[in-house]
Amino acid sequence: MALHEKSPPSPSLSKRGTEGGILEQAGRLTRQRFGRTIQLYAPLYLSNECIDICRYCGFSLENKITRKTLSVDDTVREAEHLLNQGFKHLLLVSGEHPRIVSPKYLKEIANHLKPKLASLSIEVAPFVEDDYRELVQAGVDGVVIYQETYDQKRYQEVHLAGPKKSFERRLQAPENAARAGVRRIGMGILVGLSDWQEDLARLIQHIRDMKKKYWQTEFTISLPRLRPCASDYEAPSPVSNEKYLQMICLVRLALPDVGIVLSTRESSEFRDQLISVGVTHMSAGSRTEPGGYLNPKEAEEQFRIEDKRTADEVAAAISSRGYEPVWKDWENIL
Amino acid sequence: MLLIADKSFSSRLLVGTGKFPSGEVMRESLEASGTEIITVALRRIDIAQPEKDILRFIDRNRFTLLPNTSGARDSKEAILLAHLAREAGLGKWLKLEVIPDPQYLLPDPIETLKAAEQLVQEGFVVFPYIHADPVLAHRLADIGCPTVMPLAAPIGSGRGLKMREAIRIIIEQATVPVIVDAGLGSPSHACEAMEMGADAVLVNTAIATAEDPIAMAEAFRLGVEAGRKGFLAGKAEEKLKAEASSPLQGVIYGTS
Ligand code: SF4
Numbered sequence: 001m002a003l004h005e006k007s008p009p010s011p012s013l014s015k016r017g018t019e020g021g022i023l024e025q026a027g028r029l030t031r032q033r034f035g036r037t038i039q040l041y042a043p044l045y046l047s048n049e050c051i052d053i054c055r056y057c058g059f060s061l062e063n064k065i066t067r068k069t070l071s072v073d074d075t076v077r078e079a080e081h082l083l084n085q086g087f088k089h090l091l092l093v094s095g096e097h098p099r100i101v102s103p104k105y106l107k108e109i110a111n112h113l114k115p116k117l118a119s120l121s122i123e124v125a126p127f128v129e130d131d132y133r134e135l136v137q138a139g140v141d142g143v144v145i146y147q148e149t150y151d152q153k154r155y156q157e158v159h160l161a162g163p164k165k166s167f168e169r170r171l172q173a174p175e176n177a178a179r180a181g182v183r184r185i186g187m188g189i190l191v192g193l194s195d196w197q198e199d200l201a202r203l204i205q206h207i208r209d210m211k212k213k214y215w216q217t218e219f220t221i222s223l224p225r226l227r228p229c230a231s232d233y234e235a236p237s238p239v240s241n242e243k244y245l246q247m248i249c250l251v252r253l254a255l256p257d258v259g260i261v262l263s264t265r266e267s268s269e270f271r272d273q274l275i276s277v278g279v280t281h282m283s284a285g286s287r288t289e290p291g292g293y294l295n296p297k298e299a300e301e302q303f304r305i306e307d308k309r310t311a312d313e314v315a316a317a318i319s320s321r322g323y324e325p326v327w328k329d330w331e332n333i334l
Numbered sequence: 335m336l337l338i339a340d341k342s343f344s345s346r347l348l349v350g351t352g353k354f355p356s357g358e359v360m361r362e363s364l365e366a367s368g369t370e371i372i373t374v375a376l377r378r379i380d381i382a383q384p385e386k387d388i389l390r391f392i393d394r395n396r397f398t399l400l401p402n403t404s405g406a407r408d409s410k411e412a413i414l415l416a417h418l419a420r421e422a423g424l425g426k427w428l429k430l431e432v433i434p435d436p437q438y439l440l441p442d443p444i445e446t447l448k449a450a451e452q453l454v455q456e457g458f459v460v461f462p463y464i465h466a467d468p469v470l471a472h473r474l475a476d477i478g479c480p481t482v483m484p485l486a487a488p489i490g491s492g493r494g495l496k497m498r499e500a501i502r503i504i505i506e507q508a509t510v511p512v513i514v515d516a517g518l519g520s521p522s523h524a525c526e527a528m529e530m531g532a533d534a535v536l537v538n539t540a541i542a543t544a545e546d547p548i549a550m551a552e553a554f555r556l557g558v559e560a561g562r563k564g565f566l567a568g569k570a571e572e573k574l575k576a577e578a579s580s581p582l583q584g585v586i587y588g589t590s
Binding site for chain 1: 357414490
């Protein structure tokens with residue numbers, strides 16, 4: 001039914017999800033809290049240098065790949081390319097390399113980018129509270145840090161060397177960020193690493209605990225599924241589309257006011273399907289190698305993208321499902 | 335007529351612009367609602383990219399724009415946003431929202447009052463979004479806010495007049511128009527608020543996220559009109575026992 005037709009609501013949605021099942025209930029809760037809107041963002045890969053060995057990641061130290069780190073100028077050029085496509089929310093991503101991708105480097109980039117953007121998030125190595133505080137002052141308003149898995153045994157099996165080996169250090173990072181006044185904190189698990197039910201339950205509990213303690217902080221959740229990359233690592237606990245859909249619904253029911261972020265790791269058809277279920281933020285037109293927007297394939301990507309559509313194509317797909325693609329939903333002066 | 339600051343309005347329904355499925359549906363819904371005042375979140379406005387901006391769907395000659403400070407967690411941030419609105423040429427009318435809690439989105443009374451004081455002094459026409467707190471409503475009216483906007487229930491919850499008693503007190507004591515804001519989920523909720531004597535209501539989620547937002551906008555318009563008429567007509571007294579609508583006194587039975 002077209003949205004503007006003046007006929008009574010279709011029975012499936014008007015039954016408030018009780019008979020329609022959790023799919024509809026999750027969709028309804030999402031619409032109530034976030035409306036029929038999807039916020040668009042783009043990842044900007046700064047560096048694939050990394051001193052960790054993580055078995056599932058293309059950037060892992062042991063992989064013989066072309067390494068590259070963008071200069072501040074390169075980064076500004078990549079960002080401008082994204083701005084021209086309409087993006088106002090950027091996520092800076094990099095491997096873990098304390099010397100190359102340092103808080104100082106990130107601060108400099110933030111100082112350059114912030115005036116042009118609505119919001120700037122980082123998905124890099126964990127930092128201590130003071131570093132986060134300085135980054136906040138430079139204009140970083142979001143920090144994304146996934147625990148990958150809450151199963152400590154599996155965590156040790158896949159994180160073979162480097163600072164990321166410390167489960168505790170990673171677990172502490174969201175709190176460091178929250179205490180430093182970061183507005184939005186993204187948390188998540190790498191789906192496929194371990195039993196999804198166990199991991200999801202622990203992640204939800206972790207977010208609930210954080211929400212109580214840091215009641216002024218906004219949280220988002222992301223459930224990236226393991227994708228093929230230079231490591232050729234097979235997911236030990238793969239999750240089907242059907243189960244993945246269930247995971248999104250469970251998150252929505254458990255955390256009605258938490259944004260759900262969906263990357264281009266998923267296929268275009270599946271992403272389109274997830275729009276009306278619970279997702280609130282989507283990346284689009286992504287490249288996962290540093291410098292990849294202007295100079296693709298000069299460096300190795302972190303993982304292979306599934307949804308290869310351009311930003312405008314994704315926006316059109318969102319519109320065609322009766323949702324509004326939102327390019328800007330923040331103000332950089334805040 | 336609803337008189338706020340120096341302007342009069344015939345519609346008593348204010349509509350928010352967030353959460354609509356598209357700009358076109360929003361535009362048609364605004365039309366169907368009959369509204370004359372609409373709020374837009376400053377954080378959604380992108381002056382640099384007008385072709386992707388929410389404002390392009392709003393005819394500013396027809397509607398009074400009420401930019402809101404959503405996203406502000408304290409008075410400092412709200413004031414920054416207000417200044418941004420002024421610099422962007424969005425006028426001096428401003429819906430003041432100071433919300434530090436992203437879960438229930440409840441406003442901070444202390445920071446709201448602080449921001450309102452400064453903004454009124456700077457010449458802004460401040461519409462403060464508040465908890466249904468009668469004393470705070472007094473304080474805000476005293477410092478020069480032309481209206482107060484108590485919430486009926488948390489934003490977007492659609493739970494209706496959960497703060498009924500406090501809102502009743504605010505209305506009873508108000509020296510400025512009272513606009514019931516947030517939490518109204520259905521046209522009957524809006525009608526009820528108007529019957530209680532609210533001067534206007536503001537609705538967003540209930541319209542924007544309805545399955546048919548345009549029809550819902552119209553339904554809210556009718557609800558507000560019915561409630562207002564009901565209020566003006568003066569409600570008949572409530573009684574415990576039945577009373578026939580055609581009095582029987584004087585009618586003689588069984589004589590023919
Ligand atoms: S997951 Fe992160 S820390 Fe591990 S190898 Fe990849 S980039 Fe480095």
